[in-house]
Every structure is written in C-alpha cells, then in structure tokens.
Amino acid sequence: MITLENISEKLSLKCKCCWENLSREVTGGYAGDLLSDVMANSTAGNVWVTRQVHQNIVAVASLKEHAAIIVVQGATPGQETLDKAAKEGIPILVADMNEFEVVGRLYQLLRPEQA
Amino acid sequence: MTLAEIRDLLDAKMVMGEEKLHMEIHTAFGADLMSDVLAFARSGCLLITGLSNVQAVRTAYALDIAAIVICRGKALNDKFVETARELGIPILWTPFIMFETCGRLYREGLTGCVKEIVVEDIRSAHEG
Amino acid sequence: MPMKDNEKYLEGRYEIQGRDFVDAGLVSSRIKKSLKAMGVAEDVIRRVAVLTFEAEVNIISYATQGTISYYVLPDTIIIEAIDVGPGIIDIEQAMQEGFSTADDSIREMGFGAGMGLANIKRSSDLFEITSEPGKGTCVKCTLMIKGRVQSEET
Numbered sequence: 299m300i301t302l303e304n305i306s307e308k309l310s311l312k313c314k315c316c317w318e319n320l321s322r323e324v325t326g327g328y329a330g331d332l333l334s335d336v337m338a339n340s341t342a343g344n345v346w347v348t349r350q351v352h353q354n355i356v357a358v359a360s361l362k363e364h365a366a367i368i369v370v371q372g373a374t375p376g377q378e379t380l381d382k383a384a385k386e387g388i389p390i391l392v393a394d395m396n397e398f399e400v401v402g403r404l405y406q407l408l409r410p411e412q413a
Numbered sequence: 414m415t416l417a418e419i420r421d422l423l424d425a426k427m428v429m430g431e432e433k434l435h436m437e438i439h440t441a442f443g444a445d446l447m448s449d450v451l452a453f454a455r456s457g458c459l460l461i462t463g464l465s466n467v468q469a470v471r472t473a474y475a476l477d478i479a480a481i482v483i484c485r486g487k488a489l490n491d492k493f494v495e496t497a498r499e500l501g502i503p504i505l506w507t508p509f510i511m512f513e514t515c516g517r518l519y520r521e522g523l524t525g526c527v528k529e530i531v532v533e534d535i536r537s538a539h540e541g
Numbered sequence: 542m543p544m545k546d547n548e549k550y551l552e553g554r555y556e557i558q559g560r561d562f563v564d565a566g567l568v569s570s571r572i573k574k575s576l577k578a579m580g581v582a583e584d585v586i587r588r589v590a591v592l593t594f595e596a597e598v599n600i601i602s603y604a605t606q607g608t609i610s611y612y613v614l615p616d617t618i619i620i621e622a623i624d625v626g627p628g629i630i631d632i633e634q635a636m637q638e639g640f641s642t643a644d645d646s647i648r649e650m651g652f653g654a655g656m657g658l659a660n661i662k663r664s665s666d667l668f669e670i671t672s673e674p675g676k677g678t679c680v681k682c683t684l685m686i687k688g689r690v691q692s693e694e695t
Contacts, residue, residue, distance in 0.1 A: 326512075329443060329512045331445035332463060332648075335445070337627065349446060352647075354645075374639060396442070396526075399524070447594075447651065448654045452663070474573065475594050476587060476590070476591065484654070514542055
C-alpha cells in the first residue's frame with residue numbers, strides 16, 4: 299500500500315503540518331469542494347483533494363478519518379486551518395498543480411495495475 | 414478524445430448535445446467551486462464537476478467551455494437541462510466520482526488546462 | 542463614480558435580489574449574448590462574462606439588492622455593479638484571493654472560495670471599488686475594446 303510520504307514525493311507536494319503522520323497508508327482518493335458531498339461520499343483513509351482552505355475542511359477530514367488533505371492550484375491554507383489540522387493530526391499537503399493533474403497522477407499511483 | 418469516447422470511458426449518458434459527439438477535447442478542469450472555474454479554466458476545455466445546478470452551465474457559457482461532465486450521478490433538474498439546451502452546452506452525466514472521472518481521463522491523455530498569461534501593460538487599480 | 546454623464550451609452554441595467562442564488566449568472570449570460578450580437582471580440586466578451594458573473598454572485602451572496610449596468614462606448618465597455626447592503630469593511634483584505642466571509646449555504650452553491658473580487662480585478666483593464674460599511678458597495682470595471690466589430694486578426 300502507498301503512503302503519504304510516497305505520494306508527497308511523487309507529486310512534489312509541500313507538507314504544511316503533521317509531518318509525523320506521513321507514514322500513514324492511503325486507501326484511496328476523493329476529490330471535491332462541496333463539503334456536504336465529501337461528508338456523504340468519501341471514506342476513511344482517503345486522501346481528499348480540494349481547493350477549499352477554510353478551517354471547516356479539517357472538521358470534515360477529521361469526521362471522515364481521511365489520511366490527509368491535498369490542497370491544489372496554489373491555494374493557501376491559513377494559520378487557523380493549519381493549527382486546527384495540527385490538533386486533529388491531519389496532514390495538509392499543498393500542490394501548485396491544478397486538480398485534474400493532481401488527481402490524474404494520484405490515480406495512477408493508487409492503481410498501478412490500470413496504468 | 415472525442416465526446417463519444419469520453420462518454421464510453423465514463424459509462425456516461427449524453428444528456429444534451431448529441432450532435433457534438435465528434436467534438437475533440439484535449440484539456441480538462443475539475444472543480445466544484447465556480448469561482449475557481451472562472452479564475453483558472455480555459456475556453457475549449459471539458460469541465461468536470463459535481464455541482465449539478467444551473468450555475469455550472471452559466472459558468473461554462475461565460476468561458477466558452479466545450480462541455481460539462483456532471484459526476485457523482487447527481488440528479489439534474491429541469492432548469493439545468495433547459496439552460497444547457499438554451500446555451501448550447503453538451504452535458505455528460507456519469508455515476509463515477511470526480512476522482513475516478515478525472516483519473517480515467519488523465520490516463521487516456523487529457524491534460525489539465527492552464528489559463529493563458531495575460532499581458533498586464535494596461536491594467537491599473539484605483540480606489541475611488 | 543456612477544455613470545450619469547455616459548447614460549447615452551447604457552446598453553442594459555439589471556436588478557438583482559439578494560439571496561436569489563437560482564438566478565446567479567443569468568445577468569452575465571444576458572450581457573454576453575448582447576455583446577456577441579454586437580460583434581465584440583471573443584476574449585473581451587469572456588472577460589466581461591467572468592467579471593459580471595462574480596459581481597452578480599457577490600450581490601446575491603452579501604447584499605440586500607443591487608443593479609448591474611453595462612455601457613458600450615466606442616473604445617471601452619464599462620460594467621458597474623452597485624449594491625445596497627452591509628458593504629465591505631476592509632477592501633484590501635476582501636481583495637485577497639482566498640479571503641472569504643461566505644457562509645456554508647454560499648459554499649454549498651459552489652461559490653464563496655474568496656476569489657470573486659480578485660477575479661473581477663484580473664478580468665478588468667481598470668478596476669475601481671468603493672464601499673461604505675452599512676450602506677453598500679460599488680464596483681466599476683472598464684475594458685478596452687478595439688472598436689465594436691470583431692478584429693480579423695485574432
């Protein structure tokens with residue numbers, strides 16, 4: 299199984315908090331920006347790919363037991379969000395690339411047999 | 414890829430725009446937030462979104478986006494379909510989640526679109 | 542700032558109701574259709590469509606009501622969005638990408654990521670904003686066009 303560390307390296311992501319949890323294994327990915335949808339449809343162990351940066355994303359990720367949040371297209375989580383994430387133990391990784399590229403590459407990493 | 418190939422790849426239904434099934438698509442943009450689409454998407458791309466309300470159609474129209482894929486099997490209301498018809502925007506509807514949708518399209522060779530850099534020589538901002 | 546002396550160039554004025562999310566983007570699409578019919582260059586139309594959309598969403602999200610007017614002058618297009626509402630306390634902060642005062646209902650509609658004013662400014666050649674907290678906000682965007690007819694060299 300793939301870890302956050304692997305993903306971070308392969309996708310050139312910058313970790314903004316909870317580095318100690320990068321050894322976490324990832325079960326799959328979920329992409330979306332509508333919080334009610336993410337709450338309804340994502341699963342534990344997912345990496346959540348989004349452009350949302352307000353602190354509610356930590357509450358959602360915590361509730362759904364996501365492995366981490368990847369924030370894309372250069373969006374910047376504020377200090378409030380990072381502090382909350384640190385408290386909840388949810389790594390937030392940032393990508394300059396847009397969502398399509400990040401998801402595309404993550405998909406390949408998670409399903410190499412279909413590449 | 415053509416819209417027909419995209420439809421097949423995503424087990425999708427073509428809700429609107431069957432006459433454009435031959436249309437070639439090279440780039441894609443995935444987002445639920447329309448402000449992000451307005452800021453970053455490029456004309457001619459495929460918009461992939463779970464936002465199944467009429468703003469997605471209007472946003473696509475504003476940017477001359479080629480077609481919309483509504484993912485997560487979200488229900489489409491009459492206003493959505495009617496506006497898509499009125500504005501001439503092809504709509505594909507797939508049961509797959511955004512992650513699966515973008516993943517498959519990326520695997521088949523679509524790339525993320527990047528907004529062109531606009532020359533800023535005649536821009537200025539004032540506060541009134 | 543309101544466009545009283547250029548009223549003869551006024552092409553259209555639309556009223557927008559606050560919290561009327563269903564119609565968000567409608568004014569943008571109407572103005573776009575109108576400019577297309579006039580033969581305005583595609584890239585200019587796109588920029589107008591984007592900034593108008595964002596201005597509309599701002600009025601709907603935050604104001605009680607507002608109007609969007611558009612003027613087509615020989616060399617410029619001007620879009621003016623005036624609203625009655627709480628106004629903006631700190632304009633500089635509001636202009637920052639990602640800064641948002643949106644509530645969850647706005648976010649669930651697909652807006653409220655804090656990109657609105659930045660998108661409007663980016664799409665304009667000249668961007669002016671004034672606001673009076675407790676009264677309302679006025680945004681005026683000017684775009685340069687090379688005459689009304691679509692240029693042959695794209």
